[in-house]
Amino acid sequence: QVQLVESGGGLVQAGGSLRLSCAASGRTFSSYAMGWFRQAPGKEREFVSTIRWSGGSTYYAASVKGRFTISRDNAKKTLYLQMNSLKPEDTAVYYCAAAAGSRWPLMVYYEYDYWGQGTQVTVSS
Numbered sequence: 001q002v003q004l005v006e007s008g009g010g011l012v013q014a015g016g017s018l019r020l021s022c023a024a025s026g027r028t029f030s031s032y033a034m035g036w037f038r039q040a041p042g043k044e045r046e047f048v049s050t051i052r053w054s055g056g057s058t059y060y061a062a063s064v065k066g067r068f069t070i071s072r073d074n075a076k077k078t079l080y081l082q083m084n085s086l087k088p089e090d091t092a093v094y095y096c097a098a099a100a101g102s103r104w105p106l107m108v109y110y111e112y113d114y115w116g117q118g119t120q121v122t123v124s125s
Contacts (some may be wrong), residue, residue, distance in 0.1 A: 001025055001114075002024060002032060002098045002113075002114045003114070004096050004097070004098060004114055005022065005023045005024075005116055006020060006022050006094065006095065006117065006118060007020070007023070007119060008020040008118045009093075009123045010121070011124065012123055012124070013123070013124050014086060014087055014088055014123055014124065015085060015086065016123070017084045017086065017103065018086065018121060019080060019081065019082050020036070020081040020094055020096075020115075020121070021058050021078055021079070021080055021081065022036075022078065022079040022081075022116055023077065023078050024077040024079070024098065025077070026077075029074060030053055030077075032053060032098040032100055033069075033075060033098070033099045034050065034053075034072055034079045034099070035047070035048070035049065035050035035051070035096070035099075035107075036048040036049045036050075036070060036122060037097060037109060037112075038079045038090075038093065038095070039092055039093050039118075040091060040092040041091075042075075045109050046092070047061050048060070048061055048068065048094070049061065049064065049068060049070040050070070050105050050106050051070045051071070051072055051079070052101045055071065057087060058070050059104075059107070061107075067084050067085045067086075068081060068082065068084070069082040070082075076086065081094070081096075083121070086121075086123045087123060088124065088125045090123050090125045091121060091122050091123050092120075093118040093119065093120050094118060094120075094121050095116055095117075096116045097112035097113075097114060097115045097116070098113060099112045099113055100113050106119050123125065
């Protein structure tokens with residue numbers, strides 16, 4: 001069992017940066033692949049990025065590649081998403097998620113077993 005709590009969202013101007021954090025509880029955080037998804041009003045939940053349990057492999061959606069960086073600190077049981085060069089179209093609720101599956105990359109929401117409550121990111125133009 002893993003509980004996830006996101007933080008770090010907020011309001012930022014276009015071109016700015018934010019770093020999201022996802023704190024996990026549970027003894028087996030390091031054994032899960034982790035991911036970030038986002039959902040804008042009226043739209044489906046969208047894959048953003050994923051990272052393997054070791055942190056050795058990452059994968060990004062084309063829309064954020066080169067601007068966002070996913071990382072994890074297994075000792076701190078924390079997942080991060082550094083978001084740079086933010087655009088108004090990045091505005092959404094951002095969710096972190098944990099997956100026990102071994103397939104790679106895990107890009108679909110139903111492949112994830114645990115979810116946080118989400119944190120709002122708003123980018124103004």
